[in-house]
Amino acid sequence: MTMATSPAVVSCDHCLLPVGDREAIHDERPEGRKTFCCHACRSIYRMIQDEGLADFYARRDWTTAGIPVPLRGEAPPVAGALSPEPESLLPFIRGDHAEKEASLLIDGIRCASCVCLLEKVLERTRGVISARIGFATHRATVRWNGEKATLSGIIARLRSIGYLARPFSAAEQEESLRLQNRDLLLRFGTAAFFSMQLMILSFGLYAGYFQGIDPATRRWVEYFSLLACTPVLAYSGRPFFRGAIRGIRNGMLNMDVLVSLGAASAYTLSVYQMLGGGPVYFDTAAMIITLVLLGRYLESLAKHRASQAVHRLLALQPREARVVHGQDRAMVTTSEVGKGDLIEIRPGETIPLDGIVRSGATEVDESLVTGESRPAERTVGAAVIGGSMNGLGTIMVEVIHVGQETVLARIADLVERAQTAAMPVQRLADRISAYFVPFVLLLSVATFWYWHRFFYAGPSLLAAVSVLVIACPCALGMATPVAVLAGMDAAARKGILFKGGDVLERMHKVNSIVLDKTGTLTAGKVRVSKVWSVAPEPDADSVLLRIAASAEQGSEHLLGEAIVAHAREQGEVLLDADAFKALPGQGASALVDGQRILVGRRPLLEREGIIIPAEMLAQAERLERDGRTVVYVSRSKDALGIIGLMDAPKPDAAAAVRRLKRAGVTVAMITGDNQETAQIIGERTGIDLVRSGVLPEGKAEEVLKLRRSGRVVAMAGDGINDAPALAAADVGIAMASGTDIAMESADVVIMRSELTGVADALDLSRRTFRVISQNLFWAFFYNLAAIPLAMAGFLNPIIAAAAMAVSSITVVLNSLRLR
Amino acid sequence: MLWTIIALIVLMFFLGLAAWLVFLWAAKTGQFDDIERPKHRMMDDDDPPPKS
Numbered sequence: 001m002t003m004a005t006s007p008a009v010v011s012c013d014h015c016l017l018p019v020g021d022r023e024a025i026h027d028e029r030p031e032g033r034k035t036f037c038c039h040a041c042r043s044i045y046r047m048i049q050d051e052g053l054a055d056f057y058a059r060r061d062w063t064t065a066g067i068p069v070p071l072r073g074e075a076p077p078v079a080g081a082l083s084p085e086p087e088s089l090l091p092f093i094r095g096d097h098a099e100k101e102a103s104l105l106i107d108g109i110r111c112a113s114c115v116c117l118l119e120k121v122l123e124r125t126r127g128v129i130s131a132r133i134g135f136a137t138h139r140a141t142v143r144w145n146g147e148k149a150t151l152s153g154i155i156a157r158l159r160s161i162g163y164l165a166r167p168f169s170a171a172e173q174e175e176s177l178r179l180q181n182r183d184l185l186l187r188f189g190t191a192a193f194f195s196m197q198l199m200i201l202s203f204g205l206y207a208g209y210f211q212g213i214d215p216a217t218r219r220w221v222e223y224f225s226l227l228a229c230t231p232v233l234a235y236s237g238r239p240f241f242r243g244a245i246r247g248i249r250n251g252m253l254n255m256d257v258l259v260s261l262g263a264a265s266a267y268t269l270s271v272y273q274m275l276g277g278g279p280v281y282f283d284t285a286a287m288i289i290t291l292v293l294l295g296r297y298l299e300s301l302a303k304h305r306a307s308q309a310v311h312r313l314l315a316l317q318p319r320e321a322r323v324v325h326g327q328d329r330a331m332v333t334t335s336e337v338g339k340g341d342l343i344e345i346r347p348g349e350t351i352p353l354d355g356i357v358r359s360g361a362t363e364v365d366e367s368l369v370t371g372e373s374r375p376a377e378r379t380v381g382a383a384v385i386g387g388s389m390n391g392l393g394t395i396m397v398e399v400i401h402v403g404q405e406t407v408l409a410r411i412a413d414l415v416e417r418a419q420t421a422a423m424p425v426q427r428l429a430d431r432i433s434a435y436f437v438p439f440v441l442l443l444s445v446a447t448f449w450y451w452h453r454f455f456y457a458g459p460s461l462l463a464a465v466s467v468l469v470i471a472c473p474c475a476l477g478m479a480t481p482v483a484v485l486a487g488m489d490a491a492a493r494k495g496i497l498f499k500g501g502d503v504l505e506r507m508h509k510v511n512s513i514v515l516d517k518t519g520t521l522t523a524g525k526v527r528v529s530k531v532w533s534v535a536p537e538p539d540a541d542s543v544l545l546r547i548a549a550s551a552e553q554g555s556e557h558l559l560g561e562a563i564v565a566h567a568r569e570q571g572e573v574l575l576d577a578d579a580f581k582a583l584p585g586q587g588a589s590a591l592v593d594g595q596r597i598l599v600g601r602r603p604l605l606e607r608e609g610i611i612i613p614a615e616m617l618a619q620a621e622r623l624e625r626d627g628r629t630v631v632y633v634s635r636s637k638d639a640l641g642i643i644g645l646m647d648a649p650k651p652d653a654a655a656a657v658r659r660l661k662r663a664g665v666t667v668a669m670i671t672g673d674n675q676e677t678a679q680i681i682g683e684r685t686g687i688d689l690v691r692s693g694v695l696p697e698g699k700a701e702e703v704l705k706l707r708r709s710g711r712v713v714a715m716a717g718d719g720i721n722d723a724p725a726l727a728a729a730d731v732g733i734a735m736a737s738g739t740d741i742a743m744e745s746a747d748v749v750i751m752r753s754e755l756t757g758v759a760d761a762l763d764l765s766r767r768t769f770r771v772i773s774q775n776l777f778w779a780f781f782y783n784l785a786a787i788p789l790a791m792a793g794f795l796n797p798i799i800a801a802a803a804m805a806v807s808s809i810t811v812v813l814n815s816l817r818l819r
Numbered sequence: 820m821l822w823t824i825i826a827l828i829v830l831m832f833f834l835g836l837a838a839w840l841v842f843l844w845a846a847k848t849g850q851f852d853d854i855e856r857p858k859h860r861m862m863d864d865d866d867p868p869p870k871s
Contacts, residue, residue: 182846182847182849182851185846185851186843186846186847189839189842189843189846190839190843193835193838193839193842194835194839196835197831197832197835200831201828214821216821217821217824220821220824220825220828221824221828224828224832227832228832
């Protein structure tokens with residue numbers, strides 16, 4: 001695509017770029033001889049013609065070569081000067097101002113010509129230095145001059161030619177996390193090495209205080225201390241000083257201010273003392289920075305590790321699937337497998353994608369996803385999760401989720417989002433610093449005033465600075481990350497996934513827990529226990545079951561699935577159903593054999609004007625008294641009968657409720673079922689607050705009502721109909737066995753379907769927060785205790801060092817109790 | 820006596836400095852970037868490890 005060098009210049013018939021006649025590519029087409037600048041343009045031209053879109057060339061309004069006119073102008077699409085980058089894009093941008101870099105994921109790339117076009121567009125965009133696009137990955141790495149272009153401008157430009165670009169988050173996070181990690185490691189490592197040297201020297205000095213030391217030796221040791229301490233402050237401590245300046249500018253006394261103040265005053269005081277012959281505190285200055293950096297490094301490492309766990313998880317998903325076409329089997333990459341495709345999985349293979357078993361039976365090991373190590377039986381109609389291990393049977397699976405929809409991908413996404421959510425713990429430390437820093441400053445000024453007023457000038461400044469030095473709690477930086485790390489680690493080991501640090505904070509305040517009945521409190525395995533039909537014929541029951549099951553085939557609701565499963569067990573052949581529609585909280589409707597079938601609660605049928613015979617009502621009442629859920633079935637205008645389903649509480653439900661109650665939490669149950677059923681379950685599990693017959697919108701309303709009465713509410717559920725309530729609660733808890741939407745709207749996901757998980761989650765969040773507050777207390781305590789000594793002018797380095805070491809060790813040991 | 824101590828301190832200082840330089844080299848060449856992955860690598864299938 002170089003400019004023509006020979007005088008014979010033609011223009012490309014696709015992109016209109018001028019091209020030398022000899023370099024041009026010619027193609028004999030039915031519509032005549034066409035000239036192209038490159039093969040990509042030719043193939044695009046062919047494609048457009050073959051698709052019958054020839055009038056594209058007639059209708060397009062390009063008259064000049066290459067890129068459409070509005071894109072070539074010098075002015076960026078955004079009018080006026082460069083608008084600042086939107087905040088949402090900032091995390092994706094690397095590099096300094098003169099040369100910024102970002103990765104974009106571009107939607108709409110079909111062929112190599114697109115890549116060629118995009119690269120040209122990008123490189124002609126003002127300010128863009130280079131653009132590389134991977135054809136296979138659809139990922140672009142763009143570098144641009146920050147003074148001439150913005151990322152949002154580049155994205156807008158790509159959009160104007162029909163490609164949707166978004167910052168590529170996964171790689172971006174990974175990359176920035178890696179760089180941040182390395183930066184922290186370098187700073188921490190440097191601080192640690194010099195602090196070690198400093199410690200050795202300081203021990204000599206401490207010994208000198210007790211045994212006496214030759215002044216010349218002391219002088220030399222102090223010089224070396226200064227030498228070792230300076231890089232710690234100048235290099236490792238720089239982020240703190242920068243953060244402190246930023247904080248002060250914003251009028252906030254954050255933790256960085258505290259750390260900088262402590263380290264800087266210890267350093268200056270020591271230099272002053274060294275010249276004057278007093279005791280020095282270089283080790284204090286260095287250790288403050290080293291220990292806070294250690295806390296930050298641990299936090300960063302934990303995030304990094306979580307993201308790598310995700311990548312390993314995704315790497316375990318097979319890259320190929322055996323797709324079945326009639327008698328043929330073909331290995332196809334998983335990205336090309338579509339929804340509804342049938343795939344075959346042989347014994348011992350890993351299941352590539354989520355699906356429903358259509359034939360065969362096996363046992364699968366889903367420990368990777370659920371943590372449940374016992375193999376689970378999977379027969380026709382059961383769902384299997386991609387990434388789990390197939391046992392000894394060969395199964396045919398109909399794919400229901402591909403790509404980002406798979407359970408594995410969603411878990412990965414969940415974990416990734418959890419990492420990016422800001423930890424509330426930093427805020428907690430900042431909140432405390434906001435009171436502590438002014439307090440310490442006040443004390444310091446008071447000390448100065450007191451000494452100056454009643455004694456003489458020299459030691460007054462010394463005493464004031466000593467207060468600042470000793471007050472800085474260096475364990476503060478580790479108090480929260482270490483505890484959260486230990487807490488989340490313990491939670492993950494129990495199969496509980498908190499979607500973010502802030503969830504941990506909200507969870508520990510919870511004093512009411514609302515449990516959804518179906519699937520959460522009960523086994524989640526509802527079974528049909530009674531089929532009763534109005535018609536007297538002997539096969540009427542089986543007809544009723546067949547019709548109800550046929551209508552419910554598309555259902556994600558537990559009751560519907562139970563009916564379908566039961567029908568299959570009974571050997572019923574299901575009929576095709578159309579126009580399936582789930583009516584949350586009421587039931588479902590579908591067309592079977594051209595007749596409208598309703599399966600659901602009594603009001604659903606009554607609203608449709610279907611008359612329910614008295615005999616049927618009496619039967620229904622009897623079943624409900626036994627604690628069964630009753631589903632009414634009708635065909636067009638006739639009530640056919642009822643199906644009674646039994647839904648026993650989970651074996652651990654009563655124990656879990658007892659634990660929650662003992663923790664001082666009000667336990668309530670909400671269900672769409674009728675009162676009798678709900679009451680029986682409530683009695684069996686020991687829940688006293690039962691709300692029955694609540695519609696899905698009503699569930700959210702009930703949760704809000706509780707919240708308005710000043711309670712902090714957690715809602716646990718797993719169905720589509722629970723999603724609004726999960727979102728409405730302070731903390732939404734979803735069971736991993738539940739529907740996707742529930743997991744999506746929840747803050748906490750419990751990977752095993754046991755109710756004790758809810759109790760464990762509450763327990764852990766409370767313990768973590770108790771440990772954090774204890775940590776914060778101990779972090780401040782020793783230093784606070786030493787302040788009076790400093791104010792009295794008795795501070796010596798031993799006390800400063802001891803206060804620091806003891807508070808740090810206390811914090812770490814205290815956090816480890818969580819494991 | 821004094822000079823012996825100073826000599827020892829300087830020796831210690833340079834030993835520490837050497838260790839620190841080794842650490843700097845290791846951190847900068849990415850030796851610590853991923854301390855989780857290598858131990859799992861032997862479990863992988865035949866695919867070559869990712870280059871980056």
